[in-house]
Every structure is written in structure tokens, then in C-alpha cells.
Amino acid sequence: MEILLNSISESTRSHELKLFLLLEHFDILSIYQMNRLLDIYKVVLHSKDPKKNPMISQYNVIKIALLIYRICWKIEEKQIYSLITKCSVLQSYVCQSLNVYFEKQNNILILHTYLSEPILHMTERKDCLDIMFEMNMQELLQHPVIVEVLNLIYEGKYSISSTALSMSPTFMCLLDFEMLGTKRINDRLMFNIKNLGDSGTLKQTSLQYNIWK
Numbered sequence: 001m002e003i004l005l006n007s008i009s010e011s012t013r014s015h016e017l018k019l020f021l022l023l024e025h026f027d028i029l030s031i032y033q034m035n036r037l038l039d040i041y042k043v044v045l046h047s048k049d050p051k052k053n054p055m056i057s058q059y060n061v062i063k064i065a066l067l068i069y070r071i072c073w074k075i076e077e078k079q080i081y082s083l084i085t086k087c088s089v090l091q092s093y094v095c096q097s098l099n100v101y102f103e104k105q106n107n108i109l110i111l112h113t114y115l116s117e118p119i120l121h122m123t124e125r126k127d128c129l130d131i132m133f134e135m136n137m138q139e140l141l142q143h144p145v146i147v148e149v150l151n152l153i154y155e156g157k158y159s160i161s162s163t164a165l166s167m168s169p170t171f172m173c174l175l176d177f178e179m180l181g182t183k184r185i186n187d188r189l190m191f192n193i194k195n196l197g198d199s200g201t202l203k204q205t206s207l208q209y210n211i212w213k
Helices: 002-010 015-024 031-044 061-077 081-104 108-115 128-134 144-155 168-175 183-195 206-212
Strands: none
Touching: 002 015, 002 031, 015 061, 031 061, 031 081, 061 081, 061 108, 061 128, 081 144, 108 128, 108 144, 128 144
16 A cells, blocks of 8 residues: 555556555555545645646546545544544545636536546446535535536436526537428527527526517
8 A cells, every 4th residue: 555655646647546446445544544645635736736736637637536535535434533634624625626627617518528437446336426426515516517417417408597508409409400401400490599498488588588689
């Protein structure tokens, strides 16, 4: 385990694999090693060099951040009181970083790809959303961006309340129109414009009506 801890401290290469090995063998970590691990992440996550910060340099930064958060969560489950404060500080930093990332990353499809990407595990099949629910990360689960991703997954469409994507069904209808003839295309476009993409009802607010009028 010391070799693994040294590797995490020295390089961000294959960081997801390192976190996988760490979490798989978490029960054999001593209190000293857990304390050292928290100190390592306190240093690397505040590194001014982006290449040395795994929450910046890795492909799926959401997954890496959640796996780091999961380490703190597992330590708290062991009720090691001498490490609770360090865990809380690191968890707070990770949550704040993810909140900032969600505010700046406005591409829902990319976020959906990141959040639904499987997490390495020997027996379980989980993704980022699964472990967020498991760790009861309500602050992140209630974030408007995460809610939008959940709407996309479970309802198969974007929320009409989203200002940036409220008209997305109007453009998405082009993906499933009939290939022959233009009448069908025009009908679909006019239908979506009239009800602003809401296929369930024909209601629209006066503000929306005035915009399109």
C-alpha cells in the first residue's frame, strides 16, 4: 500500500486505476496510511500545476472527484474521530469544486456521458450517479444541472424549464423525421414551435407566446 500511496503522491497517471486498487483494498489500510492519504490529496488537489491535480488532468473529472470523496466517506464510516475533520474539509472542497464545474459545464449530453460512465469494480456495476445516491450527496443531487441529467435519463427529454435547452426538442425532431417529402418536416417544426417542445400539452406562457409572436 505504501507503493500505491507514493504513486498517488508523485504522479496522476492512471489515477482511476489507483483509486480502484485503493478502494478494493481499503480495509487493510492502517490509520496512519489513511491519515497520509488524506494529506496527499490535500496537497495534490491544491496544486497550482494542472498536470499534478487529478481533478483537472483526468478525462472524467466528475468520476475522479467522486472517488476521492468516496475515500473520505469510507473513512467516516469507520468512525475514526481523529480523521473526521480532515475528511470533512476534503469533502467540502470536492463538493465546491464539482458545483463550480457544473455551473460552467452547460453541455447536458457531455455531463450525461460522464455521470453514466461505469466505475471500476470487481463485482458491482455502478456509475457516478449510483455512488452519489449511495453516499447521499444531496447537495449535488439537487443541483439544477444534475436534475436536468436525471430528467434526460428517466424521462428521455429535457426539462421545459431549462432556459438554455427549452427549445431543444424543436431541433431534436430533425433526428427522427421521415426522409421523403418536406411536408412532414415542416409539420413537425411548426408543432414544436407552437408548443415550445412540450409534447404532452399545448400550454404555453404569455411570455413564451410574446417571444414567438
